Amino acid sequence: MARPDTGKKVGWGAANTIAVALTLIPVLWIVSLSFKTPAGILDATFWPKQWTWSNYSSILQSSQFIRPLLNSIGIGVIATVIAVLLASMAAYAVARLAFPGKQVLIGMALLIAMFPAISLVTPMFNIERALGLFDTWPGLIIPYVAFGLPLGIYILSAFFREIPWELEKAAKMDGATPFQAFTKVIAPLAAPGMVTTAILVFLFCWNEFLFAISLTSTISARTAPAALAFFSGSSQFTSPTGPISAAAVVITIPIIIFVLFFQRRIVAGLTSGAVKG
Amino acid sequence: MSVQSQAATVRAAEQARPTRRGRLSEGARAERRLGWLLCAPAVIVMIAVTAYPIAYAVYLSLERYNLEIPSAVKFVGLSNYGAVLGSWYWWHALIVTLIITVASVAIELVLGMLLALLMHRTIFGRNTVRTSALIPYGIVTVAAAYSWFFAWTPGTGYLSALTGSSAPLSHTGQAIAVIILAEVWKTTPFMALLLLAGLSLVPEDLQRAAKVDGATAWQRFVRITLPLMKPAILVALLFRTLDAFRIFDNIYILTKGGNSTGSVSILGYDNLFGALNLGIGSAISILIFICVAIIAVLFIKGFGTAAPGTDTGRR
Numbered sequence: 001m002a003r004p005d006t007g008k009k010v011g012w013g014a015a016n017t018i019a020v021a022l023t024l025i026p027v028l029w030i031v032s033l034s035f036k037t038p039a040g041i042l043d044a045t046f047w048p049k050q051w052t053w054s055n056y057s058s059i060l061q062s063s064q065f066i067r068p069l070l071n072s073i074g075i076g077v078i079a080t081v082i083a084v085l086l087a088s089m090a091a092y093a094v095a096r097l098a099f100p101g102k103q104v105l106i107g108m109a110l111l112i113a114m115f116p117a118i119s120l121v122t123p124m125f126n127i128e129r130a131l132g133l134f135d136t137w138p139g140l141i142i143p144y145v146a147f148g149l150p151l152g153i154y155i156l157s158a159f160f161r162e163i164p165w166e167l168e169k170a171a172k173m174d175g176a177t178p179f180q181a182f183t184k185v186i187a188p189l190a191a192p193g194m195v196t197t198a199i200l201v202f203l204f205c206w207n208e209f210l211f212a213i214s215l216t217s218t219i220s221a222r223t224a225p226a227a228l229a230f231f232s233g234s235s236q237f238t239s240p241t242g243p244i245s246a247a248a249v250v251i252t253i254p255i256i257i258f259v260l261f262f263q264r265r266i267v268a269g270l271t272s273g274a275v276k277g
Numbered sequence: 278m279s280v281q282s283q284a285a286t287v288r289a290a291e292q293a294r295p296t297r298r299g300r301l302s303e304g305a306r307a308e309r310r311l312g313w314l315l316c317a318p319a320v321i322v323m324i325a326v327t328a329y330p331i332a333y334a335v336y337l338s339l340e341r342y343n344l345e346i347p348s349a350v351k352f353v354g355l356s357n358y359g360a361v362l363g364s365w366y367w368w369h370a371l372i373v374t375l376i377i378t379v380a381s382v383a384i385e386l387v388l389g390m391l392l393a394l395l396m397h398r399t400i401f402g403r404n405t406v407r408t409s410a411l412i413p414y415g416i417v418t419v420a421a422a423y424s425w426f427f428a429w430t431p432g433t434g435y436l437s438a439l440t441g442s443s444a445p446l447s448h449t450g451q452a453i454a455v456i457i458l459a460e461v462w463k464t465t466p467f468m469a470l471l472l473l474a475g476l477s478l479v480p481e482d483l484q485r486a487a488k489v490d491g492a493t494a495w496q497r498f499v500r501i502t503l504p505l506m507k508p509a510i511l512v513a514l515l516f517r518t519l520d521a522f523r524i525f526d527n528i529y530i531l532t533k534g535g536n537s538t539g540s541v542s543i544l545g546y547d548n549l550f551g552a553l554n555l556g557i558g559s560a561i562s563i564l565i566f567i568c569v570a571i572i573a574v575l576f577i578k579g580f581g582t583a584a585p586g587t588d589t590g591r592r
Contacts, residue, residue, distance in 0.1 A: 209418060
């Protein structure tokens with residue numbers, strides 16, 4: 001093949017640069033804002049003229065941010081663990097077992113993946129108040145598990161189909177029950193798929209906003225994105241722009257690093273259900 | 278015949294029935310039971326969180342139920358639906374939602390296709406582009422929305438300063454454009470990744486053969502790449518359309534639905550937490566659910582056999 005000529009190289013280089021710049025600028029802007037002083041925030045320049053950590057120190061001392069951050073982590077982790085566990089059981093059944101009602105399960109998962117969350121907010125608000133789940137961790141964990149399940153069932157059944165199932169048969173021949181074959185042989189092989197699913201479900205929980213503001217009323221269960229929307233300045237005369245930006249950076253940067261670290265798995269997971277289907 | 282022997286016959290018949298019907302061996306029956314057992318927890322959670330509340334919402338939507346006057350709860354039939362469908366707010370929110378959905382999905386499809394082609398074809402820096410494309414996907418929507426909100430705030434934002442301290446968020450049309458911009462920025466990479474996966478299924482040989490036959494790059498794209506990518510495009514469009522129709526986070530942060538920029542989701546939220554009207558709120562919930570169902574059915578009709586999940590089900 002001929003070496004690409006200079007003109008082509010410049011063209012692709014320009015296209016690459018534009019694509020990368022467009023994805024980065026809004027992120028750099030919120031980072032820049034988070035380092036601006038209150039005066040700097042009002043000068044409308046892209047980069048701060050004076051850098052300060054004060055926005056970070058103020059939010060990291062505020063229970064209005066720390067508590068929601070802990071809620072986000074706790075709710076996200078618990079919901080992810082439950083969703084991955086239940087989804088891997090169901091996906092195993094879908095990929096491996098013959099049983100009536102399989103189509104119903106798949107249809108149901110597809111339906112829920114498309115479900116408008118807002119349609120559930122009004123009835124869930126009333127149900128959770130009646131059950132005492134309103135503004136508690138389980139009150140958010142339960143809907144998060146339900147919405148993580150379709151994603152998990154799809155990704156995991158796609159992964160489970162790739163597993164060499166002769167091993168399962170071999171285990172059964174050696175006297176393992178179907179359940180033992182599942183836990184001892186298949187589950188370890190399925191671990192990569194489960195990690196991918198866990199990442200995507202956790203990202204969903206971390207990002208979720210509508211349930212988070214509708215089914216909570218105080219910081220006892222409010223997650224970080226929801227808390228951001230209720231931020232106010234340290235006094236009523238200071239605008240909360242700086243603290244909001246710093247909080248946005250705190251909840252965003254770890255996730256971006258996490259996503260970039262697991263990028264192969266995430267791309268595989270996002271596209272597995274879509275293309276193979 | 279004694280009652281006891283009759284019962285025994287019935288029991289025997291019951292035991293025999295599955296054997297006669299499906300010739301199920303002991304192993305097949307155990308497999309069946311395990312299948313149901315493994316699916317049961319997932320099914321129970323999904324039904325408890327979606328089917329039950331939506332059924333409850335249907336019931337609530339038939340009542341006059343305002344949390345401020347709980348004593349006045351009364352069955353009123355379809356009058357809540359009449360109130361919603363007869364109000365300008367619903368139709369306005371629906372039109373805004375449709376504009377945002379159509380515009381953002383159309384722009385995302387074009388940009389996503391360009392980005393996918395770039396990631397697929399670029400001769401260097403491919404990994405850098407792929408990595409950076411995941412940043413908008415990974416960022417929390419609310420955080421990204423604040424970035425756009427501050428960027429367009431007069432006196433604070435660089436974009437507002439660049440455009441002569443404009444305040445687009447206080448004009449209906451411009452605010453909707455900013456909402457679409459925020460939505461497109463956040464979700465184009467997702468679209469691009471789905472399209473890229475479809476793009477990698479297009480055989481290189483076919484492209485080369487067409488090139489030898491003198492087809493231009495555009496002809497190859499339209500005649501070969503696009504038709505082969507149709508399933509991937511339809512899946513990406515379905516997911517994104519339904520997602521865009523449910524838009525909430527971006528609007529909530531950017532305008533709170535002010536200046537007539539609210540989507541149907543914002544309308545539902547405001548009705549519950551502003552007016553505390555469970556009856557009307559539930560009617561809105563049901564109407565949104567019906568809209569989403571219509572969109573999904575239209576798409577799945579378009580899919581034909583390529584609907585996601587059909588392959589999963591074949592086994």
